[in-house]
Amino acid sequence: MKVSEKCILPCGAVLPNRLAKSAMSENMANPVFYPGQAFYQAYKTWVEGGTGLCISGNVMIDSRYLGEANNVVIEKGLDNSLELKHWASATQNSQAHIWIQLNHPGKQTPKFLTKEPVAPSSLALIPPLDKMFNKPRELTESEILDIIERFGYAAKVVKESGFQGVQIHGAHGYLVSQFLSSRHNQRKDQWGGPIENRMRFVQEVYKEIRKNVGPSFPIGIKLNSADFGKGGFTHEEAVLVAKSLSDLGIDLIELSGGSYEAPVMTGAKIKESTQKREAYFLEYAAAIKKVIKCPLMVTGGFRTGEFIHTALEEGNLDIVGLGRALCLNPEFSKQVMAGEKVVSDVHPLSSGFKVVDAIFPLEIIWYTMQIHRMGAGKRPKPKAGVYSSILHSAMDIGVQSIKRVRS
Ligand SMILES: Cc1cc2nc3c(=O)[nH]c(=O)nc-3n(C[C@H](O)[C@H](O)[C@H](O)COP(=O)(O)O)c2cc1C
Numbered sequence: 425m426k427v428s429e430k431c432i433l434p435c436g437a438v439l440p441n442r443l444a445k446s447a448m449s450e451n452m453a454n455p456v457f458y459p460g461q462a463f464y465q466a467y468k469t470w471v472e473g474g475t476g477l478c479i480s481g482n483v484m485i486d487s488r489y490l491g492e493a494n495n496v497v498i499e500k501g502l503d504n505s506l507e508l509k510h511w512a513s514a515t516q517n518s519q520a521h522i523w524i525q526l527n528h529p530g531k532q533t534p535k536f537l538t539k540e541p542v543a544p545s546s547l548a549l550i551p552p553l554d555k556m557f558n559k560p561r562e563l564t565e566s567e568i569l570d571i572i573e574r575f576g577y578a579a580k581v582v583k584e585s586g587f588q589g590v591q592i593h594g595a596h597g598y599l600v601s602q603f604l605s606s607r608h609n610q611r612k613d614q615w616g617g618p619i620e621n622r623m624r625f626v627q628e629v630y631k632e633i634r635k636n637v638g639p640s641f642p643i644g645i646k647l648n649s650a651d652f653g654k655g656g657f658t659h660e661e662a663v664l665v666a667k668s669l670s671d672l673g674i675d676l677i678e679l680s681g682g683s684y685e686a687p688v689m690t691g692a693k694i695k696e697s698t699q700k701r702e703a704y705f706l707e708y709a710a711a712i713k714k715v716i717k718c719p720l721m722v723t724g725g726f727r728t729g730e731f732i733h734t735a736l737e738e739g740n741l742d743i744v745g746l747g748r749a750l751c752l753n754p755e756f757s758k759q760v761m762a763g764e765k766v767v768s769d770v771h772p773l774s775s776g777f778k779v780v781d782a783i784f785p786l787e788i789i790w791y792t793m794q795i796h797r798m799g800a801g802k803r804p805k806p807k808a809g810v811y812s813s814i815l816h817s818a819m820d821i822g823v824q825s826i827k828r829v830r831s
Contacts, residue, residue, distance in 0.1 A: 702727050703722060
């Protein structure tokens with residue numbers, strides 16, 4: 425298919441083209457979790473740049489459990505509806521969609537934010553992450569039911585605020601993905617054990633959201649093609665989960681991979697040959713595409729217009745997800761659709777010192793700084809040094825949190 429072709433979702437909603445901005449945590453809400461003018465500004469820029477579907481950075485459903493210090497939160501008792509409505513208006517009545525990604529971090533909430541994280545089972549992250557993240561407590565049945573309800577409530581607020589869809593964050597080692605993993609989920613009740621039980625949580629989250637938003641509102645999920653860690657969620661299990669959610673009526677499945685323990689989502693530890701040919705997870709797409717009825721989006725590693733056209737024409741995916749490329753060039757999508765020879769400026773980041781690179785999650789803080797520039801109405805700065813992003817991050821969220829920001 426062609427990049428500028430419309431995409432009709434099972435619920436009937438229509439995406440104007442085949443390019444999507446994948447979720448990137450903006451980390452710029454105010455201290456009481458409100459999204460301010462900067463969110464509107466950044467998303468208006470991406471919409472004007474031609475991207476048909478813009479998925480927000482992860483928005484949390486419980487203010488007790490954040491992934492980053494400055495997350496937006498949607499929960500009962502928190503009235504940020506005016507700010508959410510303003511953010512949603514960034515589509516400027518165009519055909520573009522803005523969807524909100526809903527998330528619960530589970531055990532992936534840093535020590536400085538949460539003393540006692542919760543997870544399917546009480547198992548710590550592997551060293552050295554166990555120094556930055558506290559060992560979680562096992563969730564009780566009533567807490568699991570409360571979280572499911574929270575996803576539904578947040579989705580209802582998203583719809584009422586004027587956004588065009590929601591995405592469940594089911595990837596990258598957060599709570600939904602912890603339930604799916606046989607390593608992180610060692611429960612003996614109906615929520616653990618065989619994959620049929622481990623996928624019960626995400627199925628219930630989907631059903632609760634659908635109950636709250638009705639049949640014609642888009643619901644998507646970001647899913648790992650595999651966990652890429654020892655003993656985690658396998659590719660065969662990913663195929664089963666994708667099929668089950670598609671059978672339940674989900675509208676879009678986005679494929680990614682990895683977790684904090686194996687951060688392959690941004691290309692770390694991905695084979696050099698895979699990095700070179702772009703699209704880290706494309707080899708997993710065909711098996712999933714065979715068993716689902718909804719469109720498939722693949723994210724991670726797309727860097728050139730030429731490869732994007734080829735991937736779409738080959739037909740193993742329906743939507744191309746773009747992250748960092750859109751932080752450096754918000755008009756990337758428009759240029760790809762115009763058939764220009766576009767090559768992204770995304771490049772490996774290093775401070776030149778192994779110790780500094782190991783302490784600071786450069787891949788996150790440098791791109792977060794670019795998002796903050798866009799939020800302030802400035803152009804991204806592809807030539808910015810990594811030390812300026814360390815300084816920016818230090819000033820923004822406090823020195824103690826830098827080490828703990830998502831890797
Ligand atoms: C600054 C930054 C923040 C991110 N935050 C999220 C997030 O909130 N939710 C999510 O699903 N993925 C998040 N990601 C991962 C991206 O969505 C995407 O999967 C990854 O960057 C690979 O795509 P790319 O090679 O096109 O950048 C983030 C990535 C970056 C660089």
